[in-house]
Amino acid sequence: GAGVSQSPSNKVTEKGKDVELRCDPISGHTALYWYRQRLGQGLEFLIYFQGNSAPDKSGLPSDRFSAERTGESVSTLTIQRTQQEDSAVYLCASSRERGADTQYFGPGTRLTVL
Amino acid sequence: DQQVKQNSPSLSVQEGRISILNCDYTNSMFDYFLWYKKYPAEGPTFLISISSIKDKNEDGRFTVFLNKSAKHLSLHIVPSQPGDSAVYFCAASVRGNKLVFGAGTILRVKS
Numbered sequence: 546g547a548g549v550s551q552s553p554s555n556k557v558t559e560k561g562k563d564v565e566l567r568c569d570p571i572s573g574h575t576a577l578y579w580y581r582q583r584l585g586q587g588l589e590f591l592i593y594f595q596g597n598s599a600p601d602k603s604g605l606p607s608d609r610f611s612a613e614r615t616g617e618s619v620s621t622l623t624i625q626r627t628q629q630e631d632s633a634v635y636l637c638a639s640s641r642e643r644g645a646d647t648q649y650f651g652p653g654t655r656l657t658v659l
Numbered sequence: 660d661q662q663v664k665q666n667s668p669s670l671s672v673q674e675g676r677i678s679i680l681n682c683d684y685t686n687s688m689f690d691y692f693l694w695y696k697k698y699p700a701e702g703p704t705f706l707i708s709i710s711s712i713k714d715k716n717e718d719g720r721f722t723v724f725l726n727k728s729a730k731h732l733s734l735h736i737v738p739s740q741p742g743d744s745a746v747y748f749c750a751a752s753v754r755g756n757k758l759v760f761g762a763g764t765i766l767r768v769k770s
Contacts, residue, residue: 549702578757587665587762588703588748601757636702647693648758650702 547571549651551637557657558627566622566654568637576640577620578648579612583633591635594620627658662686663751665761674770678736682749682761685730689751693758694723694734697746706747707734739768 550569558564570577579591590604594614605611609627614620624631634655638648664683672678680694690711695703709716709723709732716723722735736743749761 580760588750588760590757590759593757604757638702647705647708650695650704652700652702 549637549639549649551635551651551654553654554652555655555657557659559659560629561626563623563625564627564656566624566635566637566656568620568622568639568651570618570620570637570639571649573617573641574639574649575617575642576648577614578638578640579620579622580636580638581633582636582653588636591622624656627656629658632656632658661762662689663749663759663761665747665749665764667764668762669765669767671767671769672739674741674768675738678734678739678743678766678768680734680736680747680749680764680766682732682734683730684732684751686751686753686759687730688753689759691752691754692723692725692732693750693752694721695748695750695760696743697748697763703748736766739766741768741770744768 552567575596577594580588582588592612593601609625612622634653636653638650640648662685693708694706696706697703707718707721707723709725714725725732744767746763748763750758752758
């Protein structure tokens with residue numbers, strides 16, 4: 546079946562603008578995760594959704610970052626007033642359920658803030 | 660606080676030889692460990708995992724070893740192939756919670 550998809554694949558924006566990144570998880574996966582990978586660094590956890598439970602937002606770096614997910618479907622990650630340090634690859638992953646730790650990743654969105 | 664560390668940023672191995680990638684962790688509550696492989700411009704793909712109740716898990720050319728007392732795990736690839744060249748991420752979790760990733764090790768397999 547289809548894997549995790551993300552859009553856009555690349556986004557170039559000017560400092561101060563808002564951006565919205567989209568993730569379509571694998572159908573039936575109840576858990577959804579957002580990560581960020583800055584150049585030369587590892588994956589940095591941002592936020593985790595599990596079904597209808599309150600999301601784990603502990604990784605969001607500032608209040609400029611927010612994410613939403615409707616039910617068990619699409620999620621959007623919004624970055625307001627982008628800064629150059631927000632430049633990174635933003636990766637989305639999904640897994641079958643809480644406790645199923647094998648996460649399946651999308652190809653990522655490369656964000657460049659000029 | 661880096662809970663999962665991959666201290667070697669890169670590793671170069673001759674085709675056919677063994678590749679050994681290492682990972683150390685600090686959180687003794689971690690009970691599930693995974694290795695992911697990532698090619699450029701793609702998302703990470705799951706490779707192999709191990710639960711803390713085991714000390715070894717094998718899948719074809721890939722074997723993961725877990726030393727709980729040393730809080731250390733390693734991934735062995737035998738024999739290494741050029742197609743194995745990628746970034747390898749170690750990850751750990753307290754089962755059912757978010758994964759904590761290491762910074763990754765770039766593996767280059769030379770033919």
